[in-house]
Amino acid sequence: MSNWLTDYVRPKIRALVSRNPDLPDDLWRQCTSCERMIFHRDFEQAQRVCPHCGHHMRVDPSFRFETLFDADSWQRIELPKVAADPLKFRDQKKYADRLKEAQTKTTRQDALEAAHGKIDGMPAVIAVMNFAFMGGSMGTAVGEAFLAAAKLAVLQEAAFIVFTSSGGARMQEGALSLMQMARTTVAVEMVKDKRLPYIVVLTDPTTGGVTASFAMLGDVQIAEPGAMIGFAGARVIEQTIREKLPEGFQRAEYLRDHGIVDMVVHRFDLRPTLVRILDLLLRKRRELKAEPAAEPVVPATVGEAPTLELVKASEQPVE
Structure with missing residues (x-):
């Protein structure tokens, strides 16, 4: 039986409590x-x-690329492929299955992505770790990606900027994961040998093998406010040294005050700060490339150059 309750009130109530599919x-x-x-x-x-x-x-690599590079100046780097499960590792589930789950969740292949482009007109390669991908853990894929990004920076004579966010080594790859600490350190040295800027931006969290390798080798060390940065966890350290750690230990501000990082920069100020640093570090290189090649300087001489006989005569003792 139709009435005002069924025809008018009930539809209104349903509209209020039901979710709008367009929202x-x-x-x-x-x-x-x-x-x-x-x-x-x-x-x-x-x-x-x-x-x-x-x-x-925490933000993903796409956010970093879009907010730091000049508009329409950047593109992602195609990173090398590696063996998906080199040790055939299995704990509660197969490592291969964990990888597939992380790839489906993030739509990315692994925990590090890289892109190259311009920052205020200056060439730069940016590598960003993605904590959403298995806690940003460092395996062979991260090592290969880091090495590829460093090589491109050298090839393009560009600054190399790395954003760290990681729980450390990827346990499912065992010693192969630990080897990436050495490989990434070598990649950093390649960049520094060419006198190119290597800048590290430490974000929350940066721990374990990443901290023990490329994260602490920057020419300039920047951290985001409140970021947790360290090697071992605070609880492990307290249990080892049997002492209470100071307030704010392993936070960005504490590390700045104790000389571990150079500056703590708010996300609003990060791009202007990078522009100033790159301008300082790349200015001389740009000036040298812009200057025309100087002609060889010929020393001015008065009269004719002395002959070999005159030189020998002048060396004779005077009687």
Whole structure:
């Protein structure tokens, strides 16, 4: 039987409680630090920094490329492929299955991506670690990708900028993962041998084998506010030394105050800071390339050059 309750009130109530299919699922984001809600437009305008507490939330490589490179000046580097499961490792599930899950979740092949382009007109290669891919762990794929990016920086005479975010070595690859510490260190030395800038931006978290290798070799060490940076975990250190660690230990600001990193830079100021650093480090190289080749300087002489006989005569003792 039709009446005003069924024909008018009930549809209104259903419209209120049912989700609009045209509305996106991620209209609101929750800060992982203060747990307050942020409207998605405000979240993006703030470059994924919480407007309430200033917490810098983790971002993917695409965000770094889009916010740092000049518009329409960059493109991704095709990275070399490696053996997917060299040790046929299995714990609670196969390593190959874990890789596939991470690749499906992130739509990326592994934990490091790289791109080349211009930053304020200056050439740069940027490599970014993705913590969402198996905790940014470093395996053979990360080592190969890092080496490829470093070689391209040398080839293009570009600055090499690396964003670290990692839990350390990838245990499923055993000693092969540990070998990447040496390989990435060699790649850094290739860049430095060509007198090209190597800049590291430490983001939350940077730990383990990454900290023990290429993360701490930068010509300039930058960190994002509040980033956790260290080798072993604070609890392990406390248990080892049997002492209480100081407040803020292994945070970016603590490391800056103790000389481990050069500066802590807010995400809003990161691109201008990189532009200033690159201008300082690349200016002389650009000036030398822009100057025409100087002609060889011929020393001025008065009269004719002395002959061999005159030189010998002048060497004789005077009686």
